[in-house]
Amino acid sequence: MSYKVLVLDPISEDGIKELLNHPNYDVDINTGLNDSEILEIVHEYHALIVRSQTTITEEIIRHARQLRVIARAGVGVDNIDINAATKYGVIVVNAPEGNTISATEHTLAMMLSLTRNIPRAHKELSDGTWNRGAHKGIEMYGKTLGIIGVGKIGFGVARRAKSFGMKIVAFDPYLSDEKANEADIEKLEVEEIAEVADFITVHTPLTPQTRGIVGTSFFEKAKPGVQLINVARGGIIDEEALLTALDNGTAGGAALDVFTEEPPTNTALLSHPKVVVTPHLGASTVEAQEKVAVSVSREIIDILENNTIRHAVNAPKISESVNKELKPYLNIASHMGAVGIQMLNRPPSEIKVKYHGDIALDDTSILSRSFVASLLRPHFGESVNIINAMYYLQEQDVTYKVHKGGKAHGYNNYLEVELTNSEESLTLGASVLDGYGERIVKINDYQVDIKPSEHILIINHIDRPGIIGDLGYTLGKNDVNIASMQLGRSTEGGEALLSLSLDSSVSDETMEELKTIKGFNLLRQVDLSTT
Template sequence: MHRVLISDPLSEDGIKPLLEAEDIETVMDSTMSYEQLLEAVASAEALIVRSQTQVTREVIEHAPHLKIIGRAGVGVDNIDIDAATENGVIVVNAPDGNTISTAEHTMAMLMSLARNIPQAYHQLQQKRWERKKFVGVELKDKVLGIVGFGRIGREVAQRAKGHRMKVIAFDPFLNEEKAEKSGVTNGSLDEVLQQADFLTVHTPLIEKTKHLINEETISVMKTGARILNCARGGIVEENALYEAIQSGKIAGAALDVFEEEPATEHPLLSLPEVIATPHLGASTVEAQENVATDVSYDIRELLRGGTVRNPVNLPSVSSEMMERLAPYFKLSEQLGSFLSKVVDGTLERVNVYYSGELLDVDTIPLTRVAIKGILSHHIGDRINDVNAFKTAADKGITINEQKSTRTKGFTNLITVEVETDKEKRSLAGTLLNGLGARIVQFDQYSIDVVPEGHLVVIRHTDQPGAIGRVGSLLAEHEINIATMQVGRTNEGGEAVMVLTVDKPVVGECNEKLGQVEDIKQVQCLTI
């Protein structure tokens, strides 16, 4: 008999796959103290939580029989993923269960914002009948700008089109073909900001999207535009939004999430132009049932020897295979991460080539890690070694893996090549005995660079003085160069310069580098 412990409140209809299984004993107790949880989990093979239970390393290490942890929802911030992986415990979540509920909540907020419904109702509660004060705007023919065109963004778009809105979307994985198929316009971030009458965000919260909507991005929006955030607190810089509403630049905002929650005393709530809800995007009977069902199904299948649909961490690899692959994992991810930050356009295809010592091993785990490195730049921690392939497929990205006897003089070589709708870029790396990971080729240029730290990649014309001008400019801004590599194909032609520096090159220094004579492109990245 398999034992499943549920430590947070869940829909009983949602956990029917477990309750109806004759070979599974399900114990539900959402009132346990942390000490009681440690005791209860000791005999469990599976643990299901929502956001209340903190699944720490201690909890996992107190559960010698634990095979799987299910998070009935999307985020897994309350689960120590590293500890789970180290102890051979698979973590699953329910990424699709609240898609409809969040999209519908966004539309409810959109319509409420357009017609001032909460404010008008509040006045009625105060026994005031003020029709003229709450004149709204129609949605028909208005432009809805969507930042983030994943599952939820697409659902919002379909509903907005039903209101005869014009939809323009920005997503790093959206191209013209996909946009046309969805009936929306594909735009850059600036184009979406400039055209939107209503702007809604549906991205994960990662370094790249934190405070994406800020003073600078708000400044390019239409005066009188409105902003919605039913995704993650922190995507919208709240102080900037407050000031923009106060100044009249932004006509109003609808917020379901805040950077710090609960947010009952937030200054934005004092503005009559703001409507808000207490993080209700996934709070429907159906969504709660869906996430519980999805997780219950995965747990039941795993306990019976099957496979899971929504894994979050890496499944186990044989110790023999892991021993051979382990040295290459970091290099593979670094190659993918590097390329993702220098390539331009919408990603369409990734080719990974292996040669030398890697010819006779299963390199699929390495390819997963390379894909993870590429996608994490846009998606963040939601991407891992296991779901990288599925996520790439969902984004319409083709993955190709090949092996070759051509080693270019190296005992081992990994080459990652990405193709977008605009260009093709490649990066080759190796492990040098005693020296660690090295990038040995960037596009057609031979170089020798350690793939970590702060890097500056410069495309330039091979002319005397170019290197000196770069060095002098960095020195003026007190940025020390650790290493410099220059690759060229012929004298006086195109060349690439890759520098490792002691601190990031940002702001004025970055701008001035791009203006240096003979320099065509500057890209600054951190690996």
């Protein structure tokens, strides 16, 4: 079969030579088209390749009747209507690994520019002013570099910074002790990094957990004169908090390649004398552009000819062909992932998934993927889905095992997960009960009956008289209504597990107040509103 590919933005032709030279592909390079011009021709094509210039709207996707793949030759996909692509069954792929070296090197370039005042000195001298005494720099040698987010780019920065004689401290929820020791990296919490680091660079996705992770409270703990670098995503460093820190001297400088709004409009930050800025150039090298072009070219071929998908950023709708026995378990598998990651202090280094009953006879991979995607999403954002979940898991060196067995006592079908890290372990069991729907039926050694809802409070406590009254009073006076409550205990007067479904979330202040109740050993708020 012959496939037609339309390249809508300038891209490395060396990078797409596999497509250009492939006998089954007819490639048209037609850049600079407006929406109406694209609409006239897009119905002919099976795949589109874009960078950041062209926006792929729902109208374009709807008119592209043969379209199966939209490939973004880069990482960000803000210019593609992901929901519309999913709605019409079009796979959206990107090239998340192609810019690793470029982003790593740009981070070091920004650090060097910042420490030696290179941009400002260059401008003054090129304007005819010799002002050598005004640009005394600082050395990186012997300083401490804090890295928030230690994926491939973060590790690349760490290795290169060590060659400058820097000490490396880092935070990443998936950074294992073994990997940290091998790389001579000291693992710290974010607030600990603030206290000891002379330089801080961020390399995480932008998620609700990482948005503003370097913000006002961070700067309150920060070492005076700390230098900040962001070549990852705008919003990880709170721009207003950074501006305040620069003005009051808490921060000694900042080098920014990305911004909360792009093009940026925060002129006070852009023109600040302590700030070095570049217009999102982290991936802008000849080599990176060739790598991303090669990556998406190969992915298009794999999808169209082999139905193999690696870097999808959207998940197709669940097909009607999915076994009817499995469909009711998709939601509970997803909810178990969300519950599990919110109950642990740290992400798991080992995962065991067990299937029992009739579902164990089926291909349960889609359930496993649904569970893993939900587990990873708080740390990696909405780009994680059932297609690429196992790839993300493998990238984090998490051990993963699946076991299938006969029927579990009391359940026709039963799903259990064991999550383990170096400090803790958690077991969750679930089933779908006829007439009652999905239920979490086990938490560690406790038999429970929890119907997943948006807001859940889970408490491990000593079974003493009055403890539930203290809980109800505290929630009530803070306007938190209990929808349902379920108690499981081991022995009278021993430990018990209490689960509550609530009508609203519990504020941080109320959570701190709850922690003062005598006998509470563990207190976890679980939010399932986005699963």
